[in-house]
Amino acid sequence: MDLKEKLVSSFLAFENNVDVDNPVHDIRTAAIKNFEAKGFPSKKEEAWKYTSLNSLQKIDFSIFPKMESNLEFKDVKKYFLNEIDTYKIVFVDGVYSSFLSETTHEGVDVCLMSSALNKPTYKAVIDVYFNKIACKDDSLTSLNTAFSKEGAYIYIPKNKIPKKPIEIIHFATGSEAAALLQPRNLIIAEENAELQIIERHQSLTTNEVLTNAVTEIYAAKNAIVDYYKIQNDAHSSSLIDNTYIDQKDASHVKVHTFSFGGKLTRNNLNFYQNGERIESTMKGVTIIEGKQLVDHHTLVHHIEPNCESHQDYKGIYDENATGVFNGKIIVEKLAQKTNAFQQNNNILVSDKASINTKPQLEIFADDVKCSHGCTIGQLDKDALFYLQSRGIPKKEARALLMYAFANNVLESVRIPELKTRINKIIANKLGVNLGFDL
């Protein structure tokens, strides 16, 4: 039985464990039908031309997580941002871990999707927001929606700012030979609300993991959302991240994606600007090697006038690694005075590494500023010689140049401890100790 058949037939078993009378279940039922009709995307589709899911579909993934494994905090401590106090929503093999988490209901809701979907208190919010901005047509999003049950639920009411950043961490313990995880997150920032989120997926063994995540983010008028995705998972883990962001007037949403690990990583990052004076920022640093693949597909839909979008993605590819960047910007006829900028710079360290980069601009308004640029190059030999001539060995010199290349994205991380952490991950990844925190 192939993975698609297995998933579709598992839906019946899934229904035994959820409340089928909940209106949410109608949404799930419609979603499984869409997934059944469409199946997994194939390379024949333009959006999946460079990223094949074929080999993943041959793996016999177990679809339902087992009971919570015993995970000691000391074993996973290093994956948390311990230097500062944070709220934590932690899942172990897809199951919420109250032991590792620190949630809150004081003025803001930082808790669980399962509660939000089932408890009457949240019904009004779920009715308005659940599966509204997520694409109902997309097969992988539908697959997640069909099995949506658990994930992070964050609700920040008007004028509220949580006391500390929120970490959402998914651990996979390898309790199954191969596990499919489908977290479903819903994040709502009401008018003038502000929040910072750090998201991480971490497998603790070399067993196969495939995560197909969907996150919906709603930023109301003047809301500010800073979202950091740290993708530094084991080389046996794959991630398909589907993030949908709905922005209203004068809201600012920034998403940083740091992709260093994993086998196959696909980021579908979609911004919809439903208001004026909106700012949307997407930044990313990708550093991969071996046979790793990281695919960034971004979409910014400029619907109303006087809005901005900024995209800046840097990629460094070594050995046989493959990168994909596809940046789509749509500027509707009404969206006059739009400023949309897109930049994608890449360094190929080896002859066998490759990057497929494609800007896609569809502009229907006539008074706009849109720019895009992509570069593909090698490490600058003169710069390397300069550093070596100061006594810095080649390996360290290369690392410094790569760091310098990615620097302007790193500079915009607004949590200093997180910036230090990411710098350390990069230094580890490049196998260097430069004697100072980058």
Next chain:
Amino acid sequence: MLKINNLHARVEDKEILKGINLTVNAGEVHAIMGPNGSGKSTLASVIAGKEDFEVTEGEVILDEENLEDVSPEDRAHKGVFLSFQYPVEIPGVSVTNFMKTAINESRKAKGLEDMPAKDMLKLIREKSELLEIDRKFLSRSLNEGFSGGEKKRNEIFQMAMLEPKLAILDETDSGLDIDALRVVANGVNKLKTKDNAVIVITHYQRLLEYIVPDFIHVLHDGKIVKSGTKELALELEEKGYDWLKNEAVVK
């Protein structure tokens, strides 16, 4: 200290150095002058070990050791320093952190522990004063957004920090106004001891009024066509390089 014998070097198919002979002893200052394209910067890069250039004949000897197959970083550890004509910008790495890395890598190569932070700060303070460098400057990203003069001053600051045995200053005077030139030259002069040596590469005589060389060599078409003492610089200033070119052709 440095002995260059019949050095030939090329980049791709183009031969640039065509038989250079040069001996530099400890305590000496040599100037290498010559028109554009004569091979001055190539010579500097070859001594520092740039891999783009292929040495086809001859040798570079530093303290009795043939530098063939010695990497640029190892040459630096052995005391070679090249002040670049066009220093590279490294965003996100401060001047201070860069120097820490450079110094500690050199120490590591010599089997020494990292320099204690206190000593490092003291050294940085001392050397930045020598070059009249502002504290704020040291926390800026290396060379990023530096003016031409700041870049050159920073090069000499690095030289002061690394205390090389053999310093090669490649067109350090270009892009400097007279005040900056004086500061830079003053720094170089103060760093000069009887145990180290300096090779000044320049197109103009101007810098040599401040850093007075013991010997001057004129490079033309990949060869040293004339050597002499500091008076040669004045002659060149007066007559230009053409008379030497003609002399070289007649030879």
